[in-house]
Amino acid sequence: MASMTKDQIARMVAEKIRLRKRKRERQQFLFPEMNQLPLTRKRASAIVNTLFEIMARALERGDFVIISGFGKFQVKFKWARKGRNPRTGESIVLESRRVVTFHASKRMRTME
Numbered sequence: 001m002a003s004m005t006k007d008q009i010a011r012m013v014a015e016k017i018r019l020r021k022r023k024r025e026r027q028q029f030l031f032p033e034m035n036q037l038p039l040t041r042k043r044a045s046a047i048v049n050t051l052f053e054i055m056a057r058a059l060e061r062g063d064f065v066i067i068s069g070f071g072k073f074q075v076k077f078k079w080a081r082k083g084r085n086p087r088t089g090e091s092i093v094l095e096s097r098r099v100v101t102f103h104a105s106k107r108m109r110t111m112e
Contacts, residue, residue, distance in 0.1 A: 006048055014044035059100055071104040 017039045055065050055073065064074035080096040 006052065007045065010045035010048045011041060013048060014039045014041045017044070069105055069107050071102055071108055073100060073102050075099070076101050 058065050059073060059075050062075055064072055066072045075098050078097050078099055081094050083092050083094040084090070085092055
């Protein structure tokens, strides 16, 4: 599975989303595709960054984030526990912490 950076996601958003022009010219009635402007990469990047900031803030508050058709992000609490350093074999105590988990939607699980 390949991972994507925020920049790559922003590029894809810029390619897929078009904005409507405010002012319409005569030719735009004949050619509707002329009525749309491409989204700039800078604007797409700002949209993606804002989306991730909103998600991070919601998760920090302890809320969960559901993206319909994609999945659910939530924060789970892990208690302190004993662990072992795999290199040295020495016993250590892993502190309690909060971790973000993701559960894919049914639609995502059935994709191939």
